[in-house]
Amino acid sequence: MTIKHESQKIAQNFYTFAVLLFLVQVVVGIIAALQFMWPDFFILNFNIIRSLHINALVVWLLVGMMGATYYVVPEESETEIWSLPLAKFQFWATVAAVTAVVLGYIIMGLYPQANTLVFGTRLLNEGREYIEAPRWADILIVVSILLFLFNNFMTMLKTKKWTGIQGVLLGGLTVLALMYLPGMFYTKSMVKDQYWWWWVVHLWVEGAWEVIAGALLAFMLMKTTGVKREVVEKWMYIEVGLVMFTGILGIGHHYYWIGTPSYWLWIGGIFSSLEPVPLLIMVWDAFRTTRETRVVTNKAGLYYTVAHAIFNFVGAGLWGVIHTLPQVNKWTHGTQITTAHGHLAFYGAYVLLVLAMIYITLPAIRGVKEFNPSRAFKSFWIMTISMVFIVLTITGAGMVQTYMERLMGLDYVAVKANYNLWFWILRAVFGVGFLYGVVIFVIDYFKLGKERT
Amino acid sequence: MHSRIKLIDSLKRGLGSADTRRPFSVSNNLREVRMSNKGARNLFIFGSLFFFLIFIVLTFDTMGKLDKRAPEITEEVNAGKMAWHKYDCIGCHTIFGNGSYFAPDMTKVAEKKPKGYLKQFLMDPKAVNPKASMPKLGITSDEADKLISFLEWISKVDTNGWPPKPILAGAVGVAVKELTEGQKVYQSLGCSNCHMISGIGGTTGPDLTGVGSKRDGAWLSGHFKNPKAYVPNSAMPAYGHLNEKDLNVLTDYMVSLK
Numbered sequence: 116m117t118i119k120h121e122s123q124k125i126a127q128n129f130y131t132f133a134v135l136l137f138l139v140q141v142v143v144g145i146i147a148a149l150q151f152m153w154p155d156f157f158i159l160n161f162n163i164i165r166s167l168h169i170n171a172l173v174v175w176l177l178v179g180m181m182g183a184t185y186y187v188v189p190e191e192s193e194t195e196i197w198s199l200p201l202a203k204f205q206f207w208a209t210v211a212a213v214t215a216v217v218l219g220y221i222i223m224g225l226y227p228q229a230n231t232l233v234f235g236t237r238l239l240n241e242g243r244e245y246i247e248a249p250r251w252a253d254i255l256i257v258v259s260i261l262l263f264l265f266n267n268f269m270t271m272l273k274t275k276k277w278t279g280i281q282g283v284l285l286g287g288l289t290v291l292a293l294m295y296l297p298g299m300f301y302t303k304s305m306v307k308d309q310y311w312w313w314w315v316v317h318l319w320v321e322g323a324w325e326v327i328a329g330a331l332l333a334f335m336l337m338k339t340t341g342v343k344r345e346v347v348e349k350w351m352y353i354e355v356g357l358v359m360f361t362g363i364l365g366i367g368h369h370y371y372w373i374g375t376p377s378y379w380l381w382i383g384g385i386f387s388s389l390e391p392v393p394l395l396i397m398v399w400d401a402f403r404t405t406r407e408t409r410v411v412t413n414k415a416g417l418y419y420t421v422a423h424a425i426f427n428f429v430g431a432g433l434w435g436v437i438h439t440l441p442q443v444n445k446w447t448h449g450t451q452i453t454t455a456h457g458h459l460a461f462y463g464a465y466v467l468l469v470l471a472m473i474y475i476t477l478p479a480i481r482g483v484k485e486f487n488p489s490r491a492f493k494s495f496w497i498m499t500i501s502m503v504f505i506v507l508t509i510t511g512a513g514m515v516q517t518y519m520e521r522l523m524g525l526d527y528v529a530v531k532a533n534y535n536l537w538f539w540i541l542r543a544v545f546g547v548g549f550l551y552g553v554v555i556f557v558i559d560y561f562k563l564g565k566e567r568t
Numbered sequence: 569m570h571s572r573i574k575l576i577d578s579l580k581r582g583l584g585s586a587d588t589r590r591p592f593s594v595s596n597n598l599r600e601v602r603m604s605n606k607g608a609r610n611l612f613i614f615g616s617l618f619f620f621l622i623f624i625v626l627t628f629d630t631m632g633k634l635d636k637r638a639p640e641i642t643e644e645v646n647a648g649k650m651a652w653h654k655y656d657c658i659g660c661h662t663i664f665g666n667g668s669y670f671a672p673d674m675t676k677v678a679e680k681k682p683k684g685y686l687k688q689f690l691m692d693p694k695a696v697n698p699k700a701s702m703p704k705l706g707i708t709s710d711e712a713d714k715l716i717s718f719l720e721w722i723s724k725v726d727t728n729g730w731p732p733k734p735i736l737a738g739a740v741g742v743a744v745k746e747l748t749e750g751q752k753v754y755q756s757l758g759c760s761n762c763h764m765i766s767g768i769g770g771t772t773g774p775d776l777t778g779v780g781s782k783r784d785g786a787w788l789s790g791h792f793k794n795p796k797a798y799v800p801n802s803a804m805p806a807y808g809h810l811n812e813k814d815l816n817v818l819t820d821y822m823v824s825l826k
Contacts, residue, residue: 150670151670154701154703155701155703160659160660160703161659161660161668161670162656162657162658162659162660162668162670163656163659165659165660165668165670166656166659223656227654227655227705227706228706230654230655230656232650232654237653237654240656241653242652242653242654242655242656242657242658242659243653243658244658244659244666244667244668247656247659279605279609282609283612303641303645303646303649304634304638304641305649305652305663305664305718305721305722305725306634306637306638306664306725307631307634308649309664309666310627310630310631310634345605348605349604349605349608352605352608352609352611352612353608353611353612355612356608356611356612356615356616359612359615359616359619359620360615360616360619363616363619363620363622363623364619364622364623364626366623369666370630371728371730372664372665372727372728372730372731373664373665373666373727374634374637374638374664374725374726374727375630375633375634375637376629376630376633376637377728379630380728382626445729445730445732446732448665448730448731449662449665449666449667449669449673449731450669451669453669454669520734521731521732521734522734522735522736523734523735523736524733524734524736524768525767525768526764526769526770526771527671527672527673528672528701528770528771529764529767529771532771
């Protein structure tokens with residue numbers, strides 16, 4: 116298995132950056148977990164550590180998806196990338212911008228007053244969850260994504276081979292770029308602030324990103340099992356279609372309690388309850404395709420692909436739907452239940468997706484026919500078991516919190532410090548376990564194809 | 569109408585032939601499959617646009633209704649919101665239940681805690697409550713006032729009844745026996761918003777579970793009238809305006825907590 120087009124190798128730059136950020140994300144995640152027990156334990160306060168944890172996550176997944184796209188589009192278009200220098204420039208510009216933002220967060224953590232107003236916007240940190248990056252960085256991010264999209268569309272135009280997979284992939288990425296814009300203006304009302312903020316956050320992770328995941332899932336199933344393109348593409352259209360039909364108005368489940376009209380209780384309740392349906396179809400799709408295949412060319416790749424489909428459904432689907440009805444959400448909203456859902460959803464839907472893409476495309480990039488998948492399997496099981504237990508402990512904490520704080524009326528701090536202490540301890544322990552799995556993966560990433568099998 | 573039937577029809581045929589186990593002649597079925605793929609693709613694209621259009625309409629409707637569901641936003645409130653962003657408060661707290669789940673939700677905090685306490689706490693948390701997790705961020709007196717105005721605005725937004733009133737807290741003690749006069753005053757003043765007795769109540773002020781064995785009646789009633797005279801860093805509001813009877817029954821209740 117080798118690549119057909121030399122310029123596909125650029126994917127590896129993006130993968131390497133993504134993998135390193137993954138490691139950073141998990142290390143700061145453990146610091147954050149320890150701060151639940153000892154808030155003063157680190158020189159940076161929890162808010163900075165958490166910003167790093169969730170921003171590193173979002174950025175490395177995005178960078179990983181970009182790498183995957185630079186691999187998929189030439190493959191599908193059967194041509195070299197339109198401009199390799201532009202892709203390289205876009206890569207290094209992204210690395211530089213991300214580094215600058217991270218330094219800004221650290222400076223702000225050490226000197227909170229440094230986050231001054233410049234031209235009406237914050238210099239270092241916008242103070243809005245997930246999109247903390249300051250406005251100047253927003254603009255750089257948009258420029259980077261536009262360059263990236265432009266390059267890929269030009270590649271597609273070179274041969275005009277319109278395949279469903281790259282069409283949906285680039286469509287999803289375009290929506291992703293557009294949906295970044297509602298987070299780029301200031302509103303005086305916190306209600307409107309959160310209203311537009313959810314456009315970015317929800318329409319990314321429960322809209323555009325799932326569309327990208329659907330396209331990449333189709334690509335990966337096709338590559339690992341040799342299933343017919345017509346078949347995977349049809350199911351892909353149905354999956355991503357249902358993602359959008361349920362997901363767009365499913366945003367209503369974020370508009371229950373932020374000061375928006377009460378009709379959102381109905382809209383959000385109904386549509387978001389249906390959101391797991393396309394994710395279940397993806398699981399079925401992955402199983403059906405795998406079962407019908409005689410020859411699997413890349414066992415580890417297929418393994419991660421199927422695991423992605425399963426945990427996308429369990430994490431994003433099941434763990435989301437349990438608290439999505441307004442009658443339930445009224446009590447669980449803003450508790451650790453949400454944190455548990457967030458962890459399993461991101462792990463299943465997007466972490467495993469990018470890792471699967473890496474395992475499927477990296478051997479070809481490195482020019483190896485076969486590789487020893489033992490480390491890939493080992494890291495998968497250690498990461499997955501650890502993540503499942505992290506999620507179970509936080510779910511437990513969320514249930515205790517919901518009962519004691521919301522139903523009984525106990526104080527937030529009392530519940531957190533006394534009744535949930537054991538959950539925090541266990542979560543940190545499993546966090547270290549997760550880190551162990553990640554380290555094995557990182558070693559495997561750098562060694563794959565470079566050692567004798 | 570006709571084209572819609574054709575679309576559904578082609579989609580149905582497409583779904584049937586998706587089963588690869590069924591042997592089929594390639595040349596004939598490929599065309600059929602491609603057609604149905606087109607149908608599925610169009611369904612995806614136009615269906616998504618349809619739902620997005622509904623979403624846009626709902627957004628317009630919502631935007632038109634928001635101002636009636638919240639008080640007017642003054643310059644002071646907006647300045648408070650700017651300070652909220654400046655210190656990245658969302659990095660630990662939640663507001664309307666959205667945020668970081670590491671520290672208490674701020675939606676109703678201005679309703680529950682005395683302003684004086686909030687101000688002192690914002691400027692130097694650990695001086696008010698040594699057990700507080702919140703660091704001293706360098707919030708100025710002016711910024712603290714604005715933040716409090718902002719939080720007051722937040723607490724008045726119509727959030728469809730969130731956060732809900734705890735079901736069980738109201739029931740504690742009521743069914744078992746009649747409240748004493750002192751307990752009634754304790755409840756009516758909202759002391760449990762900040763103080764805890766036997767595990768029920770806030771952690772903002774000191775736990776009062778065994779306060780009767782630490783302090784006597786004279787100390788307690790003097791402290792109610794002027795907390796700062798007894799505890800220099802105290803952020804508790806003075807209750808000198810209480811009438812003599814209420815003050816006495818409250819003091820007696822405190823002394824009884826041994």
